[in-house]
Amino acid sequence: MTTQLQFDEKRRKAITQCSRCGFCRAVCPIFDLTKRPITNARGKMILLKEVMEGKLPVTEGVAQALLRCTTCMNCTVNCPSGADPQEVIKAARKDMVAMGFSNLFEKMGEVVEKYGNIYGEQERHDWGHKKGSARYALFVGCVGTYREEESVEESIRLLDLLKVDFTMIDEVCCSGVMEDVGYKIKGELARQNVREFQKTGAKTLITTCPYCYRVFKEHPSYKELGLEVKHITQFLKDLDFGLTTDKKVTYHDPCDLGRHAGIYDEPREIIRKIAPNFVEPRRTRENAMCCGSGGGLRGSYPEDSIEISRNRLSQIIEETGAEILLTECPSCLHNFKNARLRKQKIEIYNITEFIGQLYQERNKKEVA
Amino acid sequence: MNIEGYEFPEGLYYDKNHFWGRVEGEVVVMGMTDYAQKMAGSIVYVGLPPEGKKLVQGKNFTKIESGKWLGKVFAVVSGELAAVNEELEKKAKLINEECYGKGWMFKIKPENLDELKNLMTDPETIRKWLKAEIAEHGNK
Numbered sequence A: 001m002t003t004q005l006q007f008d009e010k011r012r013k014a015i016t017q018c019s020r021c022g023f024c025r026a027v028c029p030i031f032d033l034t035k036r037p038i039t040n041a042r043g044k045m046i047l048l049k050e051v052m053e054g055k056l057p058v059t060e061g062v063a064q065a066l067l068r069c070t071t072c073m074n075c076t077v078n079c080p081s082g083a084d085p086q087e088v089i090k091a092a093r094k095d096m097v098a099m100g101f102s103n104l105f106e107k108m109g110e111v112v113e114k115y116g117n118i119y120g121e122q123e124r125h126d127w128g129h130k131k132g133s134a135r136y137a138l139f140v141g142c143v144g145t146y147r148e149e150e151s152v153e154e155s156i157r158l159l160d161l162l163k164v165d166f167t168m169i170d171e172v173c174c175s176g177v178m179e180d181v182g183y184k185i186k187g188e189l190a191r192q193n194v195r196e197f198q199k200t201g202a203k204t205l206i207t208t209c210p211y212c213y214r215v216f217k218e219h220p221s222y223k224e225l226g227l228e229v230k231h232i233t234q235f236l237k238d239l240d241f242g243l244t245t246d247k248k249v250t251y252h253d254p255c256d257l258g259r260h261a262g263i264y265d266e267p268r269e270i271i272r273k274i275a276p277n278f279v280e281p282r283r284t285r286e287n288a289m290c291c292g293s294g295g296g297l298r299g300s301y302p303e304d305s306i307e308i309s310r311n312r313l314s315q316i317i318e319e320t321g322a323e324i325l326l327t328e329c330p331s332c333l334h335n336f337k338n339a340r341l342r343k344q345k346i347e348i349y350n351i352t353e354f355i356g357q358l359y360q361e362r363n364k365k366e367v368a
Numbered sequence B: 001m002n003i004e005g006y007e008f009p010e011g012l013y014y015d016k017n018h019f020w021g022r023v024e025g026e027v028v029v030m031g032m033t034d035y036a037q038k039m040a041g042s043i044v045y046v047g048l049p050p051e052g053k054k055l056v057q058g059k060n061f062t063k064i065e066s067g068k069w070l071g072k073v074f075a076v077v078s079g080e081l082a083a084v085n086e087e088l089e090k091k092a093k094l095i096n097e098e099c100y101g102k103g104w105m106f107k108i109k110p111e112n113l114d115e116l117k118n119l120m121t122d123p124e125t126i127r128k129w130l131k132a133e134i135a136e137h138g139n140k
Helices: A009-017 A023-027 A029-034 A041-052 A060-067 A074-078 A085-098 A105-115 A141-146 A149-161 A187-200 A210-218 A232-236 A265-274 A302-320 A330-339 A351-367 B034-040 B113-118 B123-137
Strands: A136-139 A166-168 A204-207 A228-231 A249-251 A324-327 A347-350 B019-024 B027-032 B043-046 B060-066 B070-074 B079-084 B106-110
Touching: A009 A041, A009 A085, A023 A041, A023 A074, A029 A302, A041 A060, A041 A085, A060 A085, A074 A085, A105 A187, A136 A187, A141 A149, A141 A330, A149 A330, A149 A347, A149 A351, A204 A210, A204 A232, A210 A228, A228 A232, A232 A265, A232 A351, A249 A265, A265 A351, A302 A330, A302 B043, A324 A330, A324 A351, A330 A347, A347 A351, B019 B113, B027 B034, B027 B079, B034 B123
Parallel strands: A136 A166, A136 A204, A204 A228, A249 A324, A324 A347
Antiparallel strands: B019 B027, B027 B106, B043 B060, B060 B070, B079 B106
8 A cells, every 4th residue: 555645757847847836826716716725736736845845744634635626727738837737636636545545536436336327326327219239339428317418318319310320338437537536447337338339339439528538538448449439529520410590609618628638629610500609708728717527526525616617607608798608518517507597598508409409499490 | 303313393394305395474485304405415506497487296396416416306385486595596505504494495386285284294204204214215
């Protein structure tokens, strides 16, 4: 068992690279909310430097401080010294657990193993869609299935409308989130997903969840997958939908899709086809502010998570005056919908959900 | 009254979905019981539907969430949604802090107050039911 925080060459370099300039403060969603130095990257790098130099003991307080991060990477892309604080933080979380400072996600790991999803839902959702062989396999993930069901139903309906030959599988959690919160991916669940995908004979895996996308593409547990992995926006970007809205539409870049995966253009290509009146928020693309749901924060500090989402939503409304906010991430969607105040009339959808609704509206008009 | 370690004030009507109702003038005020709020954990969101929504006793009409738990809110009586507790919009945690007071959730203009007969008021009945719930779902 590890008895201390591990400071390998890469981590030492990142921590000592931090010049304490504080640029990360301007872009940190938690610092924006709390104004407490320990909640942002600079504060955590100072903390870890003190631990590394033996000036500060490792305590429960240190463990808790490390949990207060959405791993949004805004600090990383804005760091003039080239440090990657969120990677350092995730690695330190693992060390803390190894040292005996387990956190609430230990329980989540047990739940994921037992029920195959992060919420402990006992019944697997049946989307009523084909499960068998097809050119494409669709994976929707836990948040979409158990928290944003309507959005997923619309996405499935859209793919059917577009006559995409796809199958679904008996999904279990990709379980990649465990790696971000101090634990390890659930290898047996990953193997189960790989087996199910391979049984379909599909060449391409499409997912509606940016986080699952990253796990399937990057994590060694999925290296035997044998399927091309695409986020749904990458799949749909070249299609022509033949319908538009005249409403003012804006887009929020999910951190897992944008900064982490580099997918910025594909969602916009789709939106520009359907929404001529598209306006960007001021903080957009690699500078988009986080919705607050990532890095385990929705589980560890749920009130902070929703307040951050409220701040981001208010920012978007103020900067764009949009009637419709689009994103393509079930976690962002869910957090925004939880955060939205009654007086805020902006409608919030995933892109695919919105396109599905446009089709339904058109069909209703044609029938009438 | 304290039942199995949980507060269940007298004078309220309790349903088996873990919500309470109280007649106040022409409306029935409803909220979540002490057992339910403790089992839910720190509540972060309650869906607040528009006033005027038609409700049916025992049918769910909105959602409630803590960090990782999602639950349904069931109407204690049939009628029309007269008011929502707007304080919950920014401070859903009031339900945990004062589930029978400031953490009330909705006010319903009832169709028929006879429906209250379908709810529990007798301490012994509530105790038997709660013990069964604890046996099935656990304790906090």
